[in-house]
Amino acid sequence: xxxxxxxxxxxxxxxxxxxxxxxxxxxxxxxxxxxxxxxxxxxxxxxxxxxxxxxxxxxxxxxxxxxxxxxxxxxxxxxxxxxxxxxxxxxxxxxxxxxxxxxxxxxxxxxxx
Numbered sequence: 472x473x474x475x476x477x478x479x480x481x482x483x484x485x486x487x488x489x490x491x492x493x494x495x496x497x498x499x500x501x502x503x504x505x506x507x508x509x510x511x512x513x514x515x516x517x518x519x520x521x522x523x524x525x526x527x528x529x530x531x532x533x534x535x536x537x538x539x540x541x542x543x544x545x546x547x548x549x550x551x552x553x554x555x556x557x558x559x560x561x562x563x564x565x566x567x568x569x570x571x572x573x574x575x576x577x578x579x580x581x582x583x584x
Contacts, residue, residue: 476552476563477546477551477552480542480546480551480552480566480570481543481546483570484539484542484543484546484570484571485543487535487539487570487571488536488539488540488543491532491535491536491539492536494532535571538571538572538573539571541571541573542570542571542572542573545573552566554573554574554575554578555573555574556574556575556578556582557575557577557578559575560575561574561575561576562575562576
């Protein structure tokens with residue numbers, strides 16, 4: 472993969488990393504408290520569900536940040552764009568869609584299948 476392409480993906484990764492970091496720094500979507508004794512059963516259930524959703528979103532953001540950091544490390548190591556499972560090059564279309572991916576489409580489908 473040429474230096475121009477790697478540079479483009481590096482910029483995409485850094486932009487996504489900044490976006491996620493900004494959301495965390497702003498304190499957007501803090502985790503609400505779970506339902507307590509106040510309110511009726513429906514209010515408590517709604518508060519519990521909201522808390523669970525926010526926790527899952529933060530976990531997902533954390534995993535995405537780790538995947539981005541790992542992709543940036545692969546750029547530094549010169550292995551970016553190579554499938555970590557089969558060793559084949561990852562298609563440009565896949566990298567454009569998911570620049571932090573470490574698997575080619577075929578290996579990802581086998582992993583999920």
